[in-house]
Amino acid sequence: MDPIEYLKKNLALSIQAKQQLLMDEACLRLFERAVMAVVDSYKQGGRIYIAGNGGSAADAQHLAAEFVSKLARERAALPAEALTVDSSILTAIGNDYGYDLVFARQVAGKATAKDVFLGITTSGQSPNILKALEQCRSVAVPSIVFCGRDGGKVKLMADHAIIAPGDTTSTIQELHIVLAHTLCECVEAAMFGE
Template sequence: MHSITERLRANIDASIAAKRQLLDDSDLQIRFAAAVAQVVQRYRDGGRLYIAGNGGSAADAQHLAAEFVSKLARDRAPLPAEALTTDTSILTAIGNDYGFDQVFSRQLAGKATAKDMFLGITTSGESRNILCALEQCRRMALPSIVFTARNGGAARALADHCIAVPGAATSTIQELHIVLAHTLCECVEAALFGPL
């Protein structure tokens, strides 16, 4: 039992340490504010947000899309958002016909308009299908954000807004990505619908 409580305390300590680093990183906060401002402008212009990730980050993409379409903290009109991770027919068709690397980029090519924006979530910054999606955004002049970690990996050079959080473990990185996602949605709600 003692080792379980030690593991829990160690994980909480790691989470707190990473969040303190995030709290002290003013450059990251400036980059995040610029990304949020562009999402707000896209919504004002009638656009939508497409979101994608793999594994736990796929779940985070769906989580965030749900909060935009439903609500985070207040009753308000729905905001158009879509996780590109949910349609098994599309995912398996593209994966089978074109390869797993194309499962998000091909959806962007078929769905996104010039008014929209893309958010990719990859803890490594090296997820090939996220990189392909970011390359597709470049081809379409579609603004992009990536939530990633450490040095940002290859995604850093492809995304318009690279938000690379601290953290050694994937679990800690994903916790910070959720903080960013909730803050993004909360800020968009406030900008478009006024303060609570």
Template sequence: MTAARAVLLTRLTASIEAKRALLSDPDRIAAFEAIADVVVATYKSGGRLYIAGNGGSAADAQHLAAEFVSKLARDRAPLAAEALTVDTSILTAIGNDYGFDAVFSRQIEGKMTAKDIFLGITTSGNSRNILEALRTCRKLNIRTIIFSGGNGGLAAEEADHCLLAPSEITSTIQEIHIIFAHALCECVENAMFPLRST
């Protein structure tokens, strides 16, 4: 077996095992259901979704915001969502003036209200700027969700809702997070724009 084949098979096996573990875990499924319900309720009450993460999770935040604002799989009206990872002037100004730990919390203070909901994506659960974001949300009575992995780290204690990928491997956690994100968007689409039978 070549080294490349061994890596691919290892990664595929880890991904399949994590998905099987998720399928057979009623607590994680229930946590997802609760998150879907609270996001739907947020939109029905006129709120917005704000998302943040670092590195690959920053890309996932942008990916999810795009699915909400544009569409996932069918035409419908846009849903208000914003990734707090995209404005380089804001990120560098806050980072320079207040430090990198404040790049999300400062935006939350300026943009979000108690009608909105925050989704933090952190594979470790210990990203300091995500933890600061969660603490700021708590002060402002803003509901919070975390997508993480492993035991959820410190973020699992700070968030109102926590959904954990059943893995300790960063790349596998990120794969599961995309499944969470797509499924969440689909649930919200279905609730907000139900298909009409003819």
């Protein structure tokens, strides 16, 4: 095991995936539409609800914090909530309805048509994200997913599916963070001026 070679390999994979995304005009346009969905939500007095599993749950919390606190500039707070943090809600829904519904049930109880849902799933196959997207459709909540690989089933369910290139979970998750930070930066600029 050579740590330097591992690092070089991972940096090269990360750079390659980022360059691939940079050149994917269709994906860039999808991202632009996703940004506008969030901006429209905020202009209507809505909020963003964010969900994911494992590392993507941490990313959901990270992004919610960026919206509520700030990314890089002083501004008013923007309402955002990670659906991954309330242990009583998560365990009650998991116990009473099953883990597949932990996010869908929260969307049903919290979200309105002026809000937006963002699901984060590296595989694009997470059952609880799929159920949340079904719930979004049933109550007309706009939906976005950050996913990876071929987009999985979520790409067919979400209004805006941003597929991060890359073959490894770690590379896809790195791109999800770039997408999340850029989403927040764009929303800040749209809501509070350049």
